[in-house]
Amino acid sequence: MAQTAESLQPTKRKSHALPYWVEPTFTVVALGLFGLYTLWLVFFQSSGQFHNYLSPFFSPTESWGIKVLPAIWVLWSPLLFRATCYYYRKEIYRGFFHDPVSCAVPESRKYYFGETRFPFSWTNLHRWFWYVAVIVLVFLWIDAVQAFIFNGHFGIGLGSIIMLINVGLLTAYTFSCHAFRHLIGGGSQKFSCSDGRPTTRYKWWNRVSAWNEHHGTYAWISMFFVWFTDVYIRLLMNGVIHDVRFF
Amino acid sequence: MPDEITLSVYRGDKSGGQEVEYKVPIQTGMVVLDALHFIQAHDAPDLAVRWNCKAAHCGSCSAEINGSPKLLCKTRVDDYVGEVIHIRPMHSFPVIKDLVTDVSWNYEKLRQVPAFQPAIKAPFTLQQRDVDRIQEFRNCIECFLCQNICHVLRDHDAKDRYWGPRLMIRIAELEMHPLDTGDRLDLLKGAAGVGMCNITKCCTVVCPQGIDITDNGIIPLKERVADVYWDPLGGLVRKLHK
Amino acid sequence: MSEDIAYHEYDVLVIGAGGAGLRAAIEAAENGLKTAVLGKSLLGKAHTVMAEGGVAAALGNVDPQDGWETHFYDTCRSAHFINDYRMAEIHAKEAPDRVLELEYWGAVFDRTPEGKIMQRPFGAHSFRRLAHVGDRTGKEIIRTLEQKIMTLNVDVYQEITATKLFKDQERIAGCIAYYREDGRFAVFTAKAVVIATGGWGKAYKVTSNSWESTGDGAALAFRAGAELADMEMVQFHPTGMTWPPGARGILVTEGVRGEGGFLCNSEGERFMEKYDPVRKDLSSRDVVARGIYKEVKAGRGTPHGGAWLDITHKGAAFIKHKLPGMYEQLLSLADVDITKSRFEVAPTIHYTMGGLRVDPYTGATSVPGLFAAGECAAGLHGANRLGGNSLSDILVFGRRAGAGAMEYAKDTKMPKIDDTEVQAEVERVLAPLSRTEGENPYKLHEDLQEIMAAHAGIERNGQSLEEGLGRIQELRERTEHQMAKGSRQFNPGWHGVFDVQNMVLLGEAIIRGAIERKESRGAQWRTDFPDELENQGKVNYVQRLTDHGIELHPEPVPEMPEELARLFKLGMAPGLANSARKE
Incomplete structure (x- = not known):
């Protein structure tokens, strides 16, 4: 079906609104730098441990005999979980593929098949990466607990707090996931028992739905915090800074 | 506030056209549709x-105001003081004349959605929590602004491969109805083309009814498709459960 | 130049694609008849979308004492007893089934804690009776009917305007219509025609009605020989928006008061306690509208000439859940947050109780084969319509008119339309486009609205009405010489020509009816006859169009049989009397 000849670029009438290219540019810069940092870890760093602090990029350390670069051993799973995340997909398609770069901004590319073909059709595997991400999360929680144990004694350092916040944010991100929201209850057609009371799945779905509204926020904050946590531990390892012990 | 505003309105038909400027005296609280009525x-x-x-209930007056898809009856003129207001027809549908476009394609597709197939006769016993989700979708006024902004239809004109957000919401309201027995997943994956959506959320942004089209409608539909086509384990569990 | 006209044949042709029209078409099509629907707008945009509060049906989900008797009782009382009791009875008995049928077709109403359809209180209903979906019930209903129609073999013609009905001898034969898109003509020959084109509130300036409410079908049928009744009865809804100017008249649902909102004047007085100490803010619409009007006249009005409506005490969460549309509408159009502050409302033209005189059982008009249902038909609402009764009206009588048309069509042959009449109509319709000078339809519409407001508004008197009659007859003369600039392609100026002609004709009928009814009853308030008179309560004023113009005569109101009349002698609503007796 034919379309009208042309349309206007959207103008911004509210003075506080940012130009349309700010968001996609931020995405490209943020994800690009994060990607480069990750590559640097993969190829040039073999560990991320400082005493009882373990960088989330290198957890778990146990590899059960499988020989790969230390960072790759675990890194693929959170990366794929994030790459197939419904929120990141929006940002990636907008920022990297300009599909579209912003609403009502014309696209230059003619060819488009959405998520119907490989590799983008594999985003449908998001739930599988979620399962793996949950397993990794268990290890990260163990690491966070370890971060409070200094030579067999309980203690609190700045690093312990950073690692706790880090795993907290990752948990929020993981359990506000769209796929989880579907699996926990969204997929059921009926939310009430025959006596009219809410089903357990409904209660969970309702809770996850509330978290899900902030999924995008958790996505960014948790990503930056993982980054920050690794940088912090790496600075400790290299003796650039010293950990602060509160207790 | 100035007492006059300039509207630049697209005038034309199938064969083409251009914007024509009109001056309209500003009245307090005036909406763009009021200004167009003055011009008429x-x-x-x-x-x-x-x-x-003229109260944002019917979804007839969809157009593009300074490049943004909006309802003419809900857009206040005083938001644009100091600017020329450019008004154009919806971009994704063929122009009939001026601001009127041919939206019949949407009705064709609506006709192709398998209707509600209730498991039992009315009266139904349903809790409010069972219907909250679908009531959100049924609040749609069929203004087709989402269809207009959707880049799959707007830029790629892929109407043969994707039915657009409005149709996704229509299918979602049926799939999520507690008493519906129909199965539209093959349709969704096939002709309706839910896979063509890349969840960039412009439909949600423009919806005048504030329907969370992407998060509450399309993504859950994608997950339902994934249940069947990408999750043999889940499919097996569901089969045993039934 | 010879016209390229499309010809179609149908068993049942429905003119009007609102709730009544769609329901009629569903009835005919489900029974296998070849059916078509013509609509002036896109499918699903008809004025039915504007109905907000709910659909009245005595389901008894919330108040189990409710039943058809009480709904019947409430309807007749509000109608001031000049309605057709048979229609009120049918309506009260069948409305619950029609609502449940919608649920079966996919409508999703709000629920009670027991999981039934929720019902809310409304003005002058004895019980909580209005099944609803927030404040967008009409939209839910038309969407459901639209979706149902799509599953049936019904040809829906969108954006097409009928300009004339044709007859074959005495019986109806079909109509001619033009496509708004490009001005092409189509002739529809049909065994039976259902008129379901709604009201003519657009004859007034301050109205809650959309542009479509120009009374096309009623005017077409009137010209074809059908009778109009109770034309003087035009409902003012008490609560329309007053500000900003462009939004003046846009409806604020009665649901705001149904959910606990109240009215007060500039002195902070809850004045409805004065006008109706029992029902107060939930009194019938004629009483509330007049209450606000009187307060404003007495100098106790708000800055923009209305009353304050306040629902802030119910809290933001409640308001946003129960009245989301109202919250949004006032916020975006008038910058008022109704969860935080009260807002101004004033009466607005809302509904035309009068219309085509029909058989209560089949919707048949006085022209064989011509049926009518919904707002364009008269009889159910009498002198004042109850809120929520219009949505049940379109369902109950839409279905009955569809069935009536179906029965008629089954036993009859396809009529013939005289081609010379077709050619003459084509010429008439195209004439405004070729005139180089003539009246501007927009201007005539403004003049009409001015006349109606000045002479046939909320407050009427004989002298002013007579004056108005003279003015509108002059105006009618001018409508014959209208001019439309531009082409046949989607040309609102040209479309307006016929809208104005229809509205002026019906406007005259309103004024004539108002002159004849020398009393105050329901919506008709005459300062020169301020009381309700017993002898006037026994008649309906019926009008017919002849070669000499409009002729008017009184017809007796059908008399209620004893078993129904006794319902009004209990001293209270039948449902309450029943439960009192049980105790």
Whole structure:
């Protein structure tokens, strides 16, 4: 079906609104730098441990005999979980593929098949990466607990707090996931028992739905915090800074 | 506030056209549709614009105001003081005349959605929590602004491969109805083309009814498709459960 | 130049694609008849979308004492007893089934804690009776009917305007219509025609009605020989928006008061306690509208000439859940947050109780084969319509008119339309486009609205009405010489020509009816006859169009049989009397 000849670029009438290219540019810069940092870890760093602090990029350390670069051993799973995340997909398609770069901004590319073909059709595997991400999360929680144990004694350092916040944010991100929201209850057609009371799945779905509204926020904050946590531990390892012990 | 505003309105038909400028005196609280009515009554009686209720209930007066898809009856003129207001027809549908476009494609597709197939006779016993989700979708006024902004339809004109957000919401309201027995997943994956959506959320942004089209409608539909086509384990569990 | 006209044949042709029209078409099509629907707008945009509060049906989900008797009782009382009791009875008995049928077709109403359809209180209903979906019930209903129609073999013609009905001898034969898109003509020959084109509130300036409410079908049928009744009865809804100017008249649902909102004047007085101490803010619409009007006249009005409506005490969460549309509408159009502050409302033209005189059982008009249902038909609402009764009206009588048309069509042959009449109509319709000078339809519409407001508004008197009659007859003369600039392609100026002609004709009928009814009853308030008179309560004023113009005569109101009349002698609503007796 034919379309009208042309349309206007959207103008911004509210003075506080940012130009349309700010968001996609931020995405490209943020994800690009994060990607480069990750590559640097993969190829040039073999560990991320400082005493009882373990960088989330290198957890778990146990590899059960499988020989790969230390960072790759675990890194693929959170990366794929994030790459197939419904929120990141929006940002990636907008920022990297300009599909579209912003609403009502014309696209230059003619060819488009959405998520119907490989590799983008594999985003449908998001739930599988979620399962793996949950397993990794268990290890990260163990690491966070370890971060409070200094030579067999309980203690609190700045690093312990950073690692706790880090795993907290990752948990929020993981359990506000769209796929989880579907699996926990969204997929059921009926939310009430025959006596009219809410089903357990409904209660969970309702809770996850509330978290899900902030999924995008958790996505960014948790990503930056993982980054920050690794940088912090790496600075400790290299003796650039010293950990602060509160207790 | 100035007492006059300039509207630049697209005038034309299938064969083409261009914007024509009109000056309209500003009234307090005036919406763009009021301004167009003024133009009709004073300057251009044949200016074509669709409208009905003028209260954002019917979804007739969809157009693009300074490049953003909006309802003419809900857009205040005083938001644009100091600017020329450019008004164009919806980009994704063929122009009939001026601001009126041919939206019949949407109705064709609506007809192709398998209707509600209730498991039992009415009266139904349903809790409010069971229907909250679908009531959100049924709040749709069929303004087709989401269809207009969707880049799959707008830029790629892939109407043969994707039915657009409005149709996704229609299918979602049926799939999520507690008493519906129909199965539209093959349709969704196939002709309706839910996979063509890349969840960039512009439909949600423009929806005048504030329906969370992407998060509450399309993504859950994608997950339902994944249940069947990408999750043999889940499919097996569901089969045993039934 | 010879016209390229499309010809179609149908068993049942429905003119009007609102709730009544769609329901009629569903009835005919489900029974296998070849059916078509013509609509002036896109499918699903008709004025039915504007109905907000709910659909009245005595389901008894919330108040189990409710039943058809009480709904019947409430309807007749509000109608001031000049309605057709048979229609009120049918309506009260069948409305619950029609609502449940919608649920079966996919409508999703709000629920009670027991999981039934929720019902809310409304003005002058004895019980909580209005099944609803927030404040967008009409939209839910038309969407459901639209979706149902799509599953049936019904040809829906969108954006097409009928300009004339044709007859074959005495019986109806079909109509001619033009496509708004490009001005092409189509002739529809049909065994039976259902008129379901709604009201003519657009004859007034301050109205809650959309542009479509120009009374096309009623005017077409009137010209074809059908009778109009109770034309003087035009409902003012008490609560329309007053500000900003462009939004003046846009409806604020009665649901705001149904959910606990109240009215007060500039002195902070809850004045409805004065006008109706029992029902107060939930009194019938004629009483509330007049209450606000009187307060404003007495100098106790708000800045923009209305009353304050306040629902802030119910809290933001409640308001946003129960009245989301109202919250949004006032916020975006008038910058008022109704969860935080009260807002101004004033009466607005809302509904035309009068219309085509029909058989209560089949919707048949006085022209064989011509049926009518919904707002364009008269009889159910009498002198004042109850809120929520219009949505049940379109369902109950839409279905009955569809069935009536179906029965008629089954036993009859396809009529013939005289081609010379077709050619003459084509010429008439195209004439405004070729005139180089003539009246501007937009201007005539404004003049009409001015006349109606000045002479046939909320407050009427004989002298002013007579004056109005003279003015509108002059105006009618001018409508014959209208001019439309531009082409046949989607040309609102040209479309307006016929809208104005229809509205002026019906406007005259309103004024004539108002002159004849020398009393105050329901919506008709005459300062020169301020009381309700017993002898006037026994008649309906019926009008017919002849070669000499409009002729008017009184017809007796059908008399209620004893078993129904006794319902009004209990001293209270039948449902309450029943439960009192049980105790």
